Amino acid sequence: MDYKKVMAFIFVIPLCFSACSKEPVKVGYIAGLSGRQSQLGVSGREAVLMAAEDLNESGGINGRDIQIIMANDQSDPDIGTIEIKSLVEAGVIAIVGPLTSNMITAVESVADDEVLIISPTITTSQLSNRDDNFIRVIPDTEEQGRIVAGLMLNDNITTAVVVYDSSNSQYTEEVQKAFIRNFNANDGKVIDIISYNGVQPPDSIHLAEQIMQSGSESVLIISSGNDAALIAQQLWKNNAAVALYGSRWTKTDELLKNGGKAVEGMKVVSEYVYSDGAELSFDKEYRLRTGFEPSFAAVYAFECAGILFEALKQTPELQPKLLKQKIINQNYE
Numbered sequence: 001m002d003y004k005k006v007m008a009f010i011f012v013i014p015l016c017f018s019a020c021s022k023e024p025v026k027v028g029y030i031a032g033l034s035g036r037q038s039q040l041g042v043s044g045r046e047a048v049l050m051a052a053e054d055l056n057e058s059g060g061i062n063g064r065d066i067q068i069i070m071a072n073d074q075s076d077p078d079i080g081t082i083e084i085k086s087l088v089e090a091g092v093i094a095i096v097g098p099l100t101s102n103m104i105t106a107v108e109s110v111a112d113d114e115v116l117i118i119s120p121t122i123t124t125s126q127l128s129n130r131d132d133n134f135i136r137v138i139p140d141t142e143e144q145g146r147i148v149a150g151l152m153l154n155d156n157i158t159t160a161v162v163v164y165d166s167s168n169s170q171y172t173e174e175v176q177k178a179f180i181r182n183f184n185a186n187d188g189k190v191i192d193i194i195s196y197n198g199v200q201p202p203d204s205i206h207l208a209e210q211i212m213q214s215g216s217e218s219v220l221i222i223s224s225g226n227d228a229a230l231i232a233q234q235l236w237k238n239n240a241a242v243a244l245y246g247s248r249w250t251k252t253d254e255l256l257k258n259g260g261k262a263v264e265g266m267k268v269v270s271e272y273v274y275s276d277g278a279e280l281s282f283d284k285e286y287r288l289r290t291g292f293e294p295s296f297a298a299v300y301a302f303e304c305a306g307i308l309f310e311a312l313k314q315t316p317e318l319q320p321k322l323l324k325q326k327i328i329n330q331n332y333e
Contacts, residue, residue, distance in 0.1 A: 027096065028071060028084075028088075028090070029048050029095070033045060037100075039226070040100065045070065046290050048096055052066045073103060075168075077104070078105075084106045088113045094115060095115060096118055100121070101168060104170055107127065111132055111133065116133055118136070119136045119304070120297060122136055123141045125140045133320060137300055138271075144175050144269050145177065153183070155243065158188055161220070163222070164195055164222035165197070167198040172247075191215070212242070218243040226254040226255075232259050248296060252295045252296075
């Protein structure tokens with residue numbers, strides 16, 4: 001027997017075993033993945049999974065795969081607090097999400113933990129101007145209110161009613177206050193402010209009646225796309241001559257799918273437009289993967305994951321504090 005060959009063979013095995021058994025880098029994803037307001041969370045999930053698969057196919061994080069661990073906050077802050085802590089306990093270095101501003105308490109519940117939270121779509125100003133472990137990749141709510149007010153004024157609209165979902169008040173109330181402030185400052189007049197609790201389907205018949213009785217030229221609906229579609233349908237059935245406007249939250253597939261002709265001509269907020277090959281490639285890949293057009297949540301979630309993964313590549317120590325510094329000190333297009 002050639003012992004040199006045997007020893008060489010035995011020596012190679014540990015090297016191969018070591019190279020092939022690298023632990024994955026754990027990243028959490030938390031959002032509402034079930035229930036009537038889950039479209040944001042589901043579309044964002046598909047985008048993050050797509051980004052992770054693309055990364056792993058190209059070599060991962062310095063040879064280590066990304067492992068996405070899912071958590072469903074069910075759009076409920078109490079459940080979100082439990083689920084986000086479960087991700088920390090699972091050993092994730094960073095969390096993509098949550099996606100709705102009512103999850104402030106969930107974000108704050110892990111403020112003292114060694115984990116970076118990077119949200120695609122939380123916009124509440126209550127998380128602004130802090131030096132903490134939370135980062136977002138989207139403008140805050142003040143910008144949305146200003147944009148919608150400008151849209152209406154450019155359309156020569158002088159009167160408006162605001163309808164908003166109070167179940168996500170950290171977002172919706174900030175948008176409506178910013179809108180009212182900017183609209184009133186430029187000779188517009190908000191005739192009425194109407195709230196409803198979106199945990200249950202809205203009483204769209206009653207809401208449409210209130211809007212029509214106000215005599216307003218327009219309505220700003222600050223809600224999910226599904227709820228906005230229901231309200232628009234009732235206005236359309238009653239031949240109401242009311243111009244429709246919506247917040248960024250409204251801009252999902254459900255608005256078109258469930259609104260149909262009732263939402264023709266509706267104007268909603270969006271801060272991005274596809275302009276180059278990479279963005280168009282994402283759009284095509286996402287459509288092939290899901291069968292749907294990517295929502296704003298999918299676009300921001302994909303970019304959010306990309307920013308995080310690139311920072312992980314450049315931070316060998318994989319420490320949340322170093323990750324944060326790497327991300328916030330970069331310039332992005």
